[in-house]
Amino acid sequence: MAYALVALGFVLALNAAGAVNFAHGDLVVLGGAVAVAAGQSTGLAAPLLLPLVALTLGAAGIVAARVAILPLVARPPEATFVATIALAAIIEHGLTVGLGAAPRTAPALTGSGSFDIAGVALGRQPLAIVVVGSVLVAGVWFLLERTQTGRRMRAVSSDRHMARAVGIPVGRYIMLSLALAGALAGIAGFLLGHQFLVAPTQGAGHMLKAYIAVALGGWGSVPGALLGALGIGFFETFVSAGFGDAWASAALYVGVLVVLAFRPQGLFGEPVGRRA
Amino acid sequence: MRPLGAFWLAALLALPIFALAVLPPFGQRMVTLVGIYALMGLGYQLVFGQLGALNLAQGALFGVGAYTAALAAPMLGALALPVAILAAAIPAAVVAGPILRLQSHYFALATLALASIVNLVAVHAESLTGGANGISGFVSSLPRGPVLLAMVWICLIAGVLIYAQLFRGRLGDEARLLREAPLMAATLGIDGGRWRLAGFVVGAALAGLAGAFSAAISGVVSPDVTGFSVMVLCLTSVVIGGSRHPMGAVVGALLAVCLPEMLRDFQDAWLLVYAVATLAIVRWAPGGLAEWIDRLSGARSPVPHKPVVPERLLPATGAQRLVLDNVVKRFGGVDALAGVSFAVGRGEIVGLIGPNGSGKTTLLNVIGGLDHVDGGAITLDDTHLEHLPPHVIARKGLGRTFQTLMLEGDTRSADLARAVSTGAAFLLLDEPAAGATDRERGQLTSLLRRLRDAGRGVVIVDHDIELLTRVCDRLVCLDRGKVIAIGGPAEVRADPRVRASFLGLVEAAA
Numbered sequence: 001m002a003y004a005l006v007a008l009g010f011v012l013a014l015n016a017a018g019a020v021n022f023a024h025g026d027l028v029v030l031g032g033a034v035a036v037a038a039g040q041s042t043g044l045a046a047p048l049l050l051p052l053v054a055l056t057l058g059a060a061g062i063v064a065a066r067v068a069i070l071p072l073v074a075r076p077p078e079a080t081f082v083a084t085i086a087l088a089a090i091i092e093h094g095l096t097v098g099l100g101a102a103p104r105t106a107p108a109l110t111g112s113g114s115f116d117i118a119g120v121a122l123g124r125q126p127l128a129i130v131v132v133g134s135v136l137v138a139g140v141w142f143l144l145e146r147t148q149t150g151r152r153m154r155a156v157s158s159d160r161h162m163a164r165a166v167g168i169p170v171g172r173y174i175m176l177s178l179a180l181a182g183a184l185a186g187i188a189g190f191l192l193g194h195q196f197l198v199a200p201t202q203g204a205g206h207m208l209k210a211y212i213a214v215a216l217g218g219w220g221s222v223p224g225a226l227l228g229a230l231g232i233g234f235f236e237t238f239v240s241a242g243f244g245d246a247w248a249s250a251a252l253y254v255g256v257l258v259v260l261a262f263r264p265q266g267l268f269g270e271p272v273g274r275r276a
Numbered sequence: 277m278r279p280l281g282a283f284w285l286a287a288l289l290a291l292p293i294f295a296l297a298v299l300p301p302f303g304q305r306m307v308t309l310v311g312i313y314a315l316m317g318l319g320y321q322l323v324f325g326q327l328g329a330l331n332l333a334q335g336a337l338f339g340v341g342a343y344t345a346a347l348a349a350p351m352l353g354a355l356a357l358p359v360a361i362l363a364a365a366i367p368a369a370v371v372a373g374p375i376l377r378l379q380s381h382y383f384a385l386a387t388l389a390l391a392s393i394v395n396l397v398a399v400h401a402e403s404l405t406g407g408a409n410g411i412s413g414f415v416s417s418l419p420r421g422p423v424l425l426a427m428v429w430i431c432l433i434a435g436v437l438i439y440a441q442l443f444r445g446r447l448g449d450e451a452r453l454l455r456e457a458p459l460m461a462a463t464l465g466i467d468g469g470r471w472r473l474a475g476f477v478v479g480a481a482l483a484g485l486a487g488a489f490s491a492a493i494s495g496v497v498s499p500d501v502t503g504f505s506v507m508v509l510c511l512t513s514v515v516i517g518g519s520r521h522p523m524g525a526v527v528g529a530l531l532a533v534c535l536p537e538m539l540r541d542f543q544d545a546w547l548l549v550y551a552v553a554t555l556a557i558v559r560w561a562p563g564g565l566a567e568w569i570d571r572l573s574g575a576r577s578p579v580p581h582k583p584v585v586p587e588r589l590l591p592a593t594g595a596q597r598l599v600l601d602n603v604v605k606r607f608g609g610v611d612a613l614a615g616v617s618f619a620v621g622r623g624e625i626v627g628l629i630g631p632n633g634s635g636k637t638t639l640l641n642v643i644g645g646l647d648h649v650d651g652g653a654i655t656l657d658d659t660h661l662e663h664l665p666p667h668v669i670a671r672k673g674l675g676r677t678f679q680t681l682m683l684e685g686d687t688r689s690a691d692l693a694r695a696v697s698t699g700a701a702f703l704l705l706d707e708p709a710a711g712a713t714d715r716e717r718g719q720l721t722s723l724l725r726r727l728r729d730a731g732r733g734v735v736i737v738d739h740d741i742e743l744l745t746r747v748c749d750r751l752v753c754l755d756r757g758k759v760i761a762i763g764g765p766a767e768v769r770a771d772p773r774v775r776a777s778f779l780g781l782v783e784a785a786a
Binding site: 067075078079082094208215254256260261 | 324328329330371374375378380381382384385386388389390392393396399400504508511512515545547548550551552554555558559562
């Protein structure tokens with residue numbers, strides 16, 4: 001479920017910026033790090049930390065948009081790729097310098113007990129992650145599909161020039177999308193941070209998973225990204241249970257190469273338009 | 277691109293000579309490292325700088341070179357270097373086929389997945405790679421110290437000179453076209469696929485060589501050399517130095533090696549500084565530091581010369597007749613072309629008219645191979661064009677211009693001149709008079725007549741019906757993908773169906 005949040009933020013940023021945000025994985029790590037630091041310094045309860053992390057990372061998303069995405073909208077996507085890779089490196093090394101390279105644990109969302117539902121023991125923490133994740137996904141869906149703001153965000157993603165022509169302040173909506181993406185990344189980082197610890201070098205891994213999820217699920221499609229992320233999650237869980245982590249990852253990457261070799265438009269294709 | 281100036285040449289030669297003559301072993305080691313990173317960066321410039329494709333596997337290929345050298349050196353000695361080159365270049369050539377066709381974001385993903393696989397193998401195939409500990413204590417392929425430094429820099433200097441020489445001329449122009457206007461490149465007969473393959477494989481070979489050198493200098497190879505951080509270092513140093521400048525990789529590598537020494541007290545902070553610098557360069561100086569130094573030292577960028585159509589056109593050779601037979605093209609459920617047939621001979625100008633959306637541009641795209649045909653035949657004499665890629669069609673003698681300008685700072689007349697100067701026997705012109713002044717229309721008219729006199733065949737799409745009437749031998753009127761009238765200009769303009777579907781609108785508006 002946390003993968004789904006990562007992928008959701010990734011696809012929002014992707015659609016808004018028109019290019020891959022390679023810093024997204026590091027925003028996730030940053031979210032975990034903020035949760036660690038805030039948890040230690042304020043001693044707030046985890047449910048109160050959640051909005052704090054979301055707000056901080058939303059702001060970080062806006063900063064990312066301002067320094068690495070908005071100034072480059074008129075250039076080929078490769079310029080944004082490089083700028084966001086640089087931004088990712090800045091976050092990674094900034095965290096290493098600031099917090100040290102050792103992994104840390106983010107505070108748990110709930111106590112460590114477990115519920116007993118129909119004879120199946122469910123950990124409270126995984127359950128809380130699923131609940132928070134589902135609520136957020138539903139919230140984003142509602143925002144995009146049912147509100148004027150969401151309609152405008154989608155307009156900006158599908159055709160930036162047309163959106164500007166009908167009077168939508170495109171820059172502001174790109175920043176809004178990136179803020180939302182950052183907030184989702186932050187929460188995902190918080191949730192993942194308790195289970196898998198927080199270390200500055202994890203960013204590339206998170207980014208790669210989201211990238212794969214989006215490529216497999218259909219480039220730019222929000223539900224596709226969610227499905228892709230859940231698929232990757234299940235795949236990893238089952239294959240690594242059977243054959244070990246390394247084989248699971250290797251199979252995933254080989255799978256991606258095979259899919260791209262035979263379906264250069266991604267598994268479900270993408271709308272391709274070209275004007276001569 | 278300009279040739280390498282005396283300043284750069286002197287710098288390139290002076291650094292290794294200075295290092296060999298003056299510097300202590302530690303300094304020599306640093307200069308050798310600069311050479312190694314610069315070699316990897318030089319290879320990276322081919323794909324990333326010249327073709328604008330974000331390749332994220334260069335670091336992994338560097339690692340492949342390093343491991344190969346570590347494993348092969350005890351048996352082969354210095355011969356391990358060419359083996360390492362092959363070990364990186366051969367897999368690159370194998371995967372190149374499918375992944376080079378991908379669009380930018382999928383290309384980046386595919387190369388990233390490839391790099392991750394290499395990294396996994398390095399970590400987990402313990403019997404071969406020594407696992408997480410790597411391999412150490414192997415016999416070096418070359419004696420460390422001055423010999424290694426000299427070898428690295430000889431390779432680098434040769435590479436930089438060849439690169440500068442190659443890209444100052446036609447190859448540089450081709451790369452720019454492929455990068456900025458791939459469709460136009462194809463219609464000018466440039467084979468983008470072959471070009472990308474060559475760039476990718478040569479780039480991989482250089483990465484492999486650099487990796488082999490790095491194994492020789494450090495004496496240790498661990499999975500770190502295949503990791504993403506090597507890739508990021510390569511990318512950032514090429515961006516900072518200049519992604520296309522012949523000296524860009526060298527300047528970037530020099531900084532990447534010297535910065536950590538200068539900021540030694542701050543541990544990882546140099547990487548932070550480096551990343552911030554990359555961001556600043558992307559934003560404010562996309563040409564990189566090398567180009568910036570060029571500008572400071574007063575060297576001017578060469579002004580790209582505007583192509584001009586020569587006064588006297590040489591008579592074209594080649595195919596005699598372009599024939600369309602029942603050509604069909606569908607977009608989804610819509611028949612954009614529903615069985616179009618006509619022929620154009622040499623020395624004939626055919627005007628294509630019809631309301632918006634009647635299929636005029638689609639027809640030009642289909643003839644030129646930019647869109648695939650769903651039915652019917654297009655032949656140039658006896659050669660079928662239906663299933664040929666655009667660059668092959670262009671080389672068979674078919675040139676074209678575009679409605680939308682594809683290169684920055686380009687003009688319509690430049691686009692036209694470029695198409696004419698390919699010497700194509702047949703030309704497809706898409707709205708060459710759109711937005712033109714009266715004077716430019718006059719020039720276009722005279723150019724079209726000269727083309728006819730030189731025995732070229734022309735298909736021209738335009739909304740200026742008066743201009744077409746003056747110069748065309750025949751007009752073809754399309755409506756909803758079908759030919760509704762064909763013949764002399766006066767005849768077609770008098771046709772009642774043409775008047776109803778198209779001219780009626782124009783004349784009512786005028």
